[in-house]
Amino acid sequence: MSGEPEVHVEFEARLKAYEGLPAAATGVGRDLVNEPMIRHWCEAMGDTSPAYTGPDAIAPPTMLQAWTMAGLTRRPERTAAYDELLTLLDASGHDAVVATDCEQEYLRPLRPGDRVTFDSVIESVSGRKTTKLGTGYFVTTRTDVRAGGELAGTHRFRILKYAPAHRPSKPVERRPRPVVNRDNAGFWEGVARHELLIQRCAACRILRFPWLPGCNACGSPDWDTVAATGEGTVYSYVVMHHPPFPAFEPPYAVGLIELAEGVRIVSNVVGVPYDEVRIGMPVRLEFRRYDEELELPVFQGVGP
CATH class of the missing domain: 3.10.129.10 (Hotdog Thioesterase)
Structure with missing residues (x-):
């Protein structure tokens, strides 16, 4: 030694x-x-x-x-x-x-x-x-x-x-934790209250998502928020088959959701078979708990 x-x-x-x-x-x-x-x-x-x-x-x-x-x-x-x-x-x-x-x-x-x-x-x-x-x-x-x-x-x-590092194996794999920082902490605080918050520029009033420290349109650093209604449509999507990740069970659909407010968010499309997800499909926001610490906004497919 x-x-x-x-x-x-x-x-x-x-x-x-x-x-x-x-x-x-x-x-x-x-x-x-x-x-x-x-x-x-x-x-x-x-x-x-x-x-x-x-x-x-x-x-x-x-x-x-x-x-x-x-x-x-x-x-x-x-x-x-x-x-x-x-x-x-x-x-x-x-x-x-x-x-x-x-x-x-x-x-x-x-x-x-x-x-x-x-x-x-x-x-x-x-x-x-x-x-x-x-x-x-x-x-x-x-x-x-x-x-x-x-x-x-x-x-x-x-x-x-x-x-x-060698770690003991865990009996249950947990989903990765989101990275929370000073620029997006308010978004995750809203999720904890079951609100999907969208940033709004205090100067030009343009909505933006994901959260940013300043406005892309006018450069203003000042902003407030509006709560999304939760209504939206599938703008685009992919179906994940491979590679498999711990805590995820492929195949599953990941959608680029266009909210009624005009901004887009990436999230899972749930409640419908992955092979029935389509561009233009109406979806509605819900909050799904995955473990004792993690709750995420996802989008439920809405039938015709």
Whole structure:
């Protein structure tokens, strides 16, 4: 046991040696910055800002990473040093991975037609950390994104490479808990009262969902809420067959529900067979309890 701390010190020194080495070199975006991707992004995010349309359009700043992503293929720009670091962590038993957070800094807007280039560096490898997931190491990479040779933004991405903690098996699997933060806590407080609350901008009075810290339409940070009537229709849906997840029993229908108020919410469609769910089907809000802690808004299919 006396040699165990020395082993950790030596191993962490090996990890630290990768700091400052490139993780990706001379990367080039697969596509030019383009209007269709900007439009798809804005539609998915519900962002109607006029800055992203028209002849003087710019790309939403938060799309910074989108122009450098490889999709399902491995990018040739990824370096041997980054692969070696991950292999070293895998071989030491830290073979599970989870993305933990990212940080972005914007220096100049990207516009349709820009060709994005980028380089990444292994910025830091933490000391050994103990988390609820297990013991492991945080690896942070920094990607500098350029357009026309000019630095447009910086993207820091952090992962945890860890050895999963051994936990006793639970006789009953529980559904994942929703992430509650300062921006959406009011929504979950409403759910506890069996209210489905929609944010309303205090300035332009536009309704928005999901909850956001500011208005996409006018930028105002001030808002109040209105309670949904609970009436809606299935705008779109998918039926989940695979892969199976603990506490879920496929097949089941997940719907994008358009509420009578005009906003949309993703939730389960219940009370009708999964293969009878249809676009345009009327649904009605109900609150379903899944365990002693978790109650969620779901939508009951309404017959003709």
